[in-house]
Amino acid sequence: MSKRIILREMKDGESGIIVEFLAGRGMYERLSALGIRPGVKIIKVGTASKHGPVVVRVGRNQTAIGFGMSCKITVEVDR
Amino acid sequence: MKHIMLMGNPNVGKSAVFSRLTGVHVVASNYPGTTVEYTQGALKMGQEVATLIDVPGTYGLEATSKAEEIAIDMLKRGDVVINVVDATNLERNLHLTLHLLEESIPVIIALNIWDDAKHKGIVIDVKKMEELLGVPVVPTVGITGEGIKELVLRIPEAVNPKVKKRSEEERWAEVGRIVNEIQTIEHRHHTLLEVLSDLSVKPVSGLLVASVVFFLSYEVVRRTAETLIGYIFDPFFEKVWQPLVTRFSSVLNPDSFIHHVIIGKLIEGNIDFVQSFGVLTTGLYVPVAMVLPYVFSFYLVLGFLEDFGYLPRLAVLFDSIMHRMGLHGWAIIPSLLGLGCNVPGIMASRILESRKERLISATIISIGVPCAALQAMIWGLLGNYGARYVIIVYSTLFFAWFLIGRIMKSFVKGYSPELIMEIPPYRLPSVQILSKKVWMRMVGFFKEALPIVLLGVALVNILYYFKVFNIIADFTSPLFTNVLGLPKDTVLAMAIGFLRKDVAVGMLGVAGLTAKQLTIACTVLAMSFPCVATFVVIFKELGLADMLKSVAIMLSSSIIAGALLNIIL
Numbered sequence: 001m002s003k004r005i006i007l008r009e010m011k012d013g014e015s016g017i018i019v020e021f022l023a024g025r026g027m028y029e030r031l032s033a034l035g036i037r038p039g040v041k042i043i044k045v046g047t048a049s050k051h052g053p054v055v056v057r058v059g060r061n062q063t064a065i066g067f068g069m070s071c072k073i074t075v076e077v078d079r
Numbered sequence: 080m081k082h083i084m085l086m087g088n089p090n091v092g093k094s095a096v097f098s099r100l101t102g103v104h105v106v107a108s109n110y111p112g113t114t115v116e117y118t119q120g121a122l123k124m125g126q127e128v129a130t131l132i133d134v135p136g137t138y139g140l141e142a143t144s145k146a147e148e149i150a151i152d153m154l155k156r157g158d159v160v161i162n163v164v165d166a167t168n169l170e171r172n173l174h175l176t177l178h179l180l181e182e183s184i185p186v187i188i189a190l191n192i193w194d195d196a197k198h199k200g201i202v203i204d205v206k207k208m209e210e211l212l213g214v215p216v217v218p219t220v221g222i223t224g225e226g227i228k229e230l231v232l233r234i235p236e237a238v239n240p241k242v243k244k245r246s247e248e249e250r251w252a253e254v255g256r257i258v259n260e261i262q263t264i265e266h267r268h269h270t271l272l273e274v275l276s277d278l279s280v281k282p283v284s285g286l287l288v289a290s291v292v293f294f295l296s297y298e299v300v301r302r303t304a305e306t307l308i309g310y311i312f313d314p315f316f317e318k319v320w321q322p323l324v325t326r327f328s329s330v331l332n333p334d335s336f337i338h339h340v341i342i343g344k345l346i347e348g349n350i351d352f353v354q355s356f357g358v359l360t361t362g363l364y365v366p367v368a369m370v371l372p373y374v375f376s377f378y379l380v381l382g383f384l385e386d387f388g389y390l391p392r393l394a395v396l397f398d399s400i401m402h403r404m405g406l407h408g409w410a411i412i413p414s415l416l417g418l419g420c421n422v423p424g425i426m427a428s429r430i431l432e433s434r435k436e437r438l439i440s441a442t443i444i445s446i447g448v449p450c451a452a453l454q455a456m457i458w459g460l461l462g463n464y465g466a467r468y469v470i471i472v473y474s475t476l477f478f479a480w481f482l483i484g485r486i487m488k489s490f491v492k493g494y495s496p497e498l499i500m501e502i503p504p505y506r507l508p509s510v511q512i513l514s515k516k517v518w519m520r521m522v523g524f525f526k527e528a529l530p531i532v533l534l535g536v537a538l539v540n541i542l543y544y545f546k547v548f549n550i551i552a553d554f555t556s557p558l559f560t561n562v563l564g565l566p567k568d569t570v571l572a573m574a575i576g577f578l579r580k581d582v583a584v585g586m587l588g589v590a591g592l593t594a595k596q597l598t599i600a601c602t603v604l605a606m607s608f609p610c611v612a613t614f615v616v617i618f619k620e621l622g623l624a625d626m627l628k629s630v631a632i633m634l635s636s637s638i639i640a641g642a643l644l645n646i647i648l
Contacts, residue, residue, distance in 0.1 A: 061171060
């Protein structure tokens with residue numbers, strides 16, 4: 001069953017599809033330049049610490065995304 | 080003359096390609112944003128000579144950071160663009176490529192990191208790529224030089240296919256379509272490096288990896304340097320240099336001005352390389368035999384970590400802590416670079432997005448991050464009294480580094496953006512590239528440091544000889560004796576610290592201080608005024624107003640720290 005959650009709540013190693021960014025144009029531009037944008041498959045690699053950045057894999061790239069931003073990205077996962 | 084712009088995403092090997100094309104060596108590392116200031120060199124194409132410019136890496140052509148603004152500005156002045164594309168990362172790289180094709184400038188593509196793509200099972204149809212994009216594509220390997228000749232030969236073929244402006248969405252859709260047609264990926268298993276990569280950004284294993292990395296780095300730096308000193312530099316100075324300067328000393332009158340400046344004081348009738356303090360004795364011994372081995376081994380280890388790709392992982396791990404100082408994880412990298420020399424550390428602060436972050440980063444580097452030359456002298460002199468004192472100096476500096484960042488976070492106006500950073504794959508460093516990088520940094524150290532050290536020692540001796548220092552010392556000594564508990568001689572060392580901190584510690588070493596006094600003096604010296612080279616770079620990066628603020632923080636915090644140590648110890 002597919003379910004909509006925020007990126008931060010994903011489990012390590014879980015994959016999902018990005019739905020939307022709950023933020024303004026600035027964040028969209030910074031993320032999309034790195035290939036992270038709605039509709040794209042995203043895998044969560046891990047979290048550095050409780051309030052630390054989330055590391056994700058999109059395509060062949062790994063990217064670290066700060067705590068605040070990681071709470072503003074919604075993804076659709078199969079659970 | 081034609082201006083050729085070398086452009087591409089961060090960390091796609093532009094700097095390595097640049098070195099190959101021009102023969103000018105620039106520092107390249109395995110993390111995004113190594114090039115913050117552009118470099119240019121001459122590129123020979125047959126009879127013609129063009130100017131090649133290594134543009135800082137950009138993801139797009141919208142100005143989201145200072146580096147991107149520079150890149151966009153430079154694009155307007157170019158005649159041709161060599162777009163360096165990471166073959167292992169086609170999708171993201173092509174986004175910039177399409178953006179470039181929408182401008183009116185001719186483009187040729189260097190499809191770089193071609194060897195890695197092959198190892199990773201990525202197959203790219205180059206012919207088809209040329210067809211679809213409408214520009215020449217040449218596979219290259221920047222670090223070995225493969226394909227570079229062909230790239231140069233084909234520069235005249237660069238064209239602009241005149242595509243219409245697209246929206247962001249259309250561009251990504253187009254990228255997806257192209258990648259689908261030209262790229263096939265063979266499935267393969269996780270490599271050992273990839274497993275290690277995942278481990279280094281998770282909470283428990285990440286800290287474990289970091290501890291191992293720090294411990295090994297420390298051990299390798301110390302042991303390499305000690306071995307070099309014990310087996311090469313000390314024997315050289317004792318067996319070869321000592322007899323020569325002794326003979327020179329014997330033909331001079333030991334009380335003469337010349338002897339005073341060139342040879343310095345004789346200690347029990349002999350030359351002592353640490354204590355004599357002449358230009359040809361201590362002046363040479365300090366930079367060559369005490370500092371150089373540490374600078375070498377530090378840059379060897381740092382270079383390895385840079386090229387391996389560890390530093391971005393460290394940034395991820397430190398992100399939460401750095402946020403408490405108004406910075407984000409990236410800011411750990413300038414501070415680490417500062418451990419070699421504060422100048423590149425402060426220059427690297429430019430990758431931080433806001434003025435607030437840059438001011439904080441530059442200030443905490445000058446206060447809390449001792450450069451390799453200073454550290455070598457602290458170990459060399461203070462270490463004689465026991466590890467305890469060295470640990471006190473380091474802990475004080477680390478504490479100040481954190482606390483001042485913490486305080487500045489609340490008082491400096493401006494915003495602190497969040498971390499968003501690409502994490503490059505681990506790559507085994509190439510021995511050739513690594514040794515070239517260490518060599519360049521060593522040459523840099525020699526050119527910058529040696530003349531200033533020799534000049535500094537000469538200046539100190541001249542001022543001593545004419546007793547000029549006594550006047551300054553008498554004037555400022557109340558602060559030093561009452562608050563810091565230091566004899567008035569140390570005033571002179573502090574003043575010389577403005578020239579070179581290693582020379583200053585050398586002076587402290589001959590001032591007959593107790594272990595406590597030496598500890599306080601080293602701490603104050605490290606925290607207070609930066610050396611002149613750092614000073615200039617702070618001024619250039621921050622401007623006058625922020626530089627003055629930064630200096631005021633340095634002076635006051637160093638006096639507070641010194642006074643506290645004087646009371647506690």
